[in-house]
Amino acid sequence: MKFDVLTLFPEMFEPIKQSIIGRAEQKGKIEISLINIRDFSKNKHKKVDDYPYGGGSGMVIAPDVVYESYMSIKDKEKAKVIYLTPKGSTLTQNKVKSLSKENHLILLCGHYEGIDERVLEEIVDEEISIGDYVLTGGEIPAMVLIDTISRYIDGVLNESSTTEESFSNDLLEYPQYTRPEVFLDKKVPDVLLSGHHENIKKWRQEKALEQTKLKRPDLLK
Ligand code: ADE
Numbered sequence: 128m129k130f131d132v133l134t135l136f137p138e139m140f141e142p143i144k145q146s147i148i149g150r151a152e153q154k155g156k157i158e159i160s161l162i163n164i165r166d167f168s169k170n171k172h173k174k175v176d177d178y179p180y181g182g183g184s185g186m187v188i189a190p191d192v193v194y195e196s197y198m199s200i201k202d203k204e205k206a207k208v209i210y211l212t213p214k215g216s217t218l219t220q221n222k223v224k225s226l227s228k229e230n231h232l233i234l235l236c237g238h239y240e241g242i243d244e245r246v247l248e249e250i251v252d253e254e255i256s257i258g259d260y261v262l263t264g265g266e267i268p269a270m271v272l273i274d275t276i277s278r279y280i281d282g283v284l285n286e287s288s289t290t291e292e293s294f295s296n297d298l299l300e301y302p303q304y305t306r307p308e309v310f311l312d313k314k315v316p317d318v319l320l321s322g323h324h325e326n327i328k329k330w331r332q333e334k335a336l337e338q339t340k341l342k343r344p345d346l347l348k
Contacts, residue, residue, distance in 0.1 A: 128227070128280050129158045130273050131200050133193065134236040135175060137161035139266040148274055151283040159273060164188070167195035176239055185240035193246045197233070206231035208252045209272070211265030212241070215254030218272070220294035222255070226272070227279035234272060236265030297346050301334040 132140065140161055143149070151157045168175050169191075176186035197203065207229050216222075226232065235242070235251065257268040277283050293300040304315045318330045339346050 128156075128229070128276065129160070129206075129231045131160045131162060131203075131206070131231070131233045132236065132269055132273075133162050133164055133196050133233065134266055134269070135164050135188075135238050136236075136264065136266055137163050140270065143270050143273055147283065148277050151277055151280065154282065156280050156282045157273075157277050162196050162199065164192050164196045167192045167199070179240060183240070187240050188238065188242045190243035190246035193235070193242055194249065197235075197246075197250050200233060202231065203233060206233045208233045208235060208250050210235045210237065210242075210247060210251040210254045211257070211268040211272070212237055212254050213256045213259070213261050215256040217259070218255055218257050218275070220275075223272075223275040224279060227276045232272075232276070234265075234269040236269050238264040294346075297339075298335040299338045299343055299346070301331040301338065 134140070140159070143159065144152070148157070152159055165173050165175050175192045176188050179185070179187045197208070200206070207226075209226075209232060211234060255268070255272065257271050262268065278289060289295065291300065304319060308315050308320070316330070318326050321327070
């Protein structure tokens, strides 16, 4: 999977160079390219934004710098362009799964009051929000997309990690335990020490249902 990220703040992407996603990139399972929109400013002060027509607070990112940065991407015709915005449709695990089947995603990060509508109409295929709240920009949402999608790319995780996790069958995951057997007077449930695989499976299914009823009853509807 190739991710091209159009952003004014490429330095913000340092965290996804760590841990599982960092290793996935080193192993060549995913490729993340950061494209600085500011590099495409023709202004001598590298200005990328301007006052909104019609007035109002804040600044709007100009269409030309976004368009030129998009045009600099190789093989963009086959890629899906996603604009991260609170106006988009809310990201779900099913959406993540279907996006993981693409080969090339271009992630456009907004900032300030947004991006001139005309360039969005021209290049964006889909708008995605990571939840009903407003962040200062699209960089953290873009990292959320890269992280969640990469987990479904072959060779990034071991397979059972995504088949048994929360949301994979509209249920939250069952509780997990590791050594020691007793911690603060709390003992690991006996069934998990029994070695009886059928009973363990049944217990886990019951617990997954119980956790979902308790914490996220909306998922059962
Ligand atoms: N930019 C600002 N807030 C956002 C959100 N909730 N989702 C995606 N992009 C955003």
